[in-house]
Amino acid sequence: MNTSAPIAFRTAVSADIPAIVALVESAYRGESGLRGWTTESHLLDGRRTNNEDVGAVIKRPHSCLLLAERDGQLIASCHVERQGKFGYFGMFAVDPAQQGGGLGKAVLAEAERLARERWQCRAMRMTVIEQRNELIAWYERRGYLRTAEYEPFPYGDERFGIPRRPDLRFEVLVKTFAKQPA
Structure with missing residues (x-):
């Protein structure tokens, strides 16, 4: 794949579902996830998502x-949603073969722009499994703050994976957007 080609962003449609599921699974689980640094395989087994979700x-x-696409190929995706005054950022996946070159940073910036401009959100909120210290540090370098707010991991709901340890929980991270000039 031509990594110098520009990244094109677009909103997913139903026809994209199988490719999105494959991308998310490759980034978070199984052998392909081990190629990238964002894998959760050491914490969770099972699926990360499915067509219905x-x-x-x-x-x-x-x-x-x-x-995010390059030369018509899906290379990254994320979910952005308005939740009151906040944007919510989740289900972030970058093709493991594309990680480490700034693609994730570009996708996150586009998601933040979308939340600010489309929904006039004042901040972006996300949850990250607290044991993912390297990932939390990556978000902190991009302006996200740890809130000391936690949400329980949904043990027993295999839609989120099958936990490999009993102490998982989500930490809430927040980034407040700079005020836009009037």
């Missing part, structure tokens, strides 16, 4: 599944 995200009001 991705389809529901695409159809949900005030929700966008943002796709």
Whole structure:
């Protein structure tokens, strides 16, 4: 793949569901996930998502599944949703073969722009498994702050994976957007 070609962003449609599921699974689980640094394989087994869940995200009001493509190939995706005054950022996946070159940073910046401009959100909120210290540090370098707010991991709901340890929980991270000039 030509990594010097420009990145094109667009909103997902139903026809994209199988490719999105494959990308998310490759980034988070199994052998392909081990090629990148964002894998959760040491914490979770099972699936990360499925066609039904991705389809529901695409159809949900005030929700966008943002796709990044290069030369027509899906290379990254994320879910952005308006939740009150906040944008919510989740289901972030970058093709493991494309990680480490700034693509994730570009996708995150586009998601933040979308939340600010489309929904006039004042901040972006996300949850990250607290044991993912390297990933949390990556978000901190991009302006996200740890809030000391936690949400329980949904043990027993295999839509989120099958936990390999009993102490998982999500930490809430928030980035407040700079005020735009009037």
